[in-house]
Amino acid sequence: MKIGVLGGGQLGRMMALAGYPMGLEFGLYDPTEDSCGGQVAPLYTSPFEITDTLKKFVDEHDVFTYEFENVPLELAEYIAQRKPLFPGKDALFYSQHRLTEKNLFKSLDIPVTAFSKVDDRASLLAAGDIVGIPFILKTTTLGYDGKGQYRVMSQGELNELADKLFPEEGDACQDTVYGGVSEYIAEAFVNFTRELSIVCVRDQKGDCKYYSPAENDHRDGILHLSVAPAEGLSDEHLECLQGYAKKLLEKLNYVGVLSIEFFDTPEGLVVNEFAPRVHNSGHWSMEGSITGQFENHIRAIAGLPLGDTDNRSVSAMYNLVGHDIDRAALNLSDVHVHWYGKEIKPKRKVGHVNILAESYSALKNKITEVDKLVK
Secondary structure, eight states: OEEEEEOOSHHHHHHHHHHGGGTOEEEEEOOSTTOOSSOOOOSOOSSOOOOHHHHHHHHHOSEEEESSSOOOHHHHHHHHTTSOBSSOHHHHHHHTOHHHHHHHHHHTTOOBOOEEEEOSHHHHHHHHHHTOSSEEEEESSSOOTTTTEEEEOSHHHHHHHHHHHOSSTTOOOOOOGGGOOOOEEEEEOOOOSEEEEEEEEEOTTSOEEEOOOEEEEEETTEEEEEEESOTTOOHHHHHHHHHHHHHHHHHTTOOEEEEEEEEEETTEEEEEEEESSOOGGGTTHHHHBSSOHHHHHHHHHTTOOOOOOOBSSEEEEEEEESOOBOGGGGGSTTEEEEEOOOOOOTTOEEEEEEEEESSHHHHHHHHHHHHHHBO
């Protein structure tokens, strides 16, 4: 079986590495400078069109998946009419637009923070009354890792932002993020104690498995550390996390790995967003669980039985963002370095380190040792 992966960054590379031992073949299709090999050709054209190179790539592979959620829907539709595409195009549709995504959660009775649509000066100023101040203004599409966002902490800041984005009443958006923005979503601040994420997988028969929820720590809007299982997670919260995940998996008739980010608040869990793909907060599973997320994703889309998602130990994933690590880290017991082969640049994810330990206290000590070796 030949699997075509849309995208050739680190996630596509790790999918292929997980699938090769099972006798599967891979082609990675990606236009970026971070391509890890395989087919390299323009994924996006403007206006979008199916190129001869894309047609050839589709013809040469049996099953398709993707490593990022901003695949053009026209491309997903083109592939889905000819070959199996997992996850399906519905997952792309809902995940690509924050308003659509939030409304999906509401329809499934999955708790979300207050939100409102913003597309002109009046709706931006009204957002302060609808969702309350403080709030975060986000682009409805394309923003990630803290990009395309504004924090509004006071009425004065709201007025200043309105003047910046909509200088005159009736103006279209003036933001130039990603070549121009026509719509935003205002989301009320969530008073949370920590962020949690759950990575899950569903096969073609509808069977679901769940990885231990992870607790995530961010720096400058980018994931820094994930610890799994999340310490002190109650049975009630675990049941909620898995229940919400199952609702989403079944609604989307999903096949493959999916991740959902939640805020843990005094009032309960509040969903942030979902990603229809293998996810950074699940990288710990590569060594920390019996079957890692990348292998299980490939198993699911290839029609193979799912692997066991139980933990081998307490685990952490330490992101290398804009920094190298001394290879002396490999001298540490149960420390595994994954390097993506990228040029080191500020705020770029260039690798990660998986850390295993017998207890949370031992894990914290190892994280401290790893931290000393990051350079």
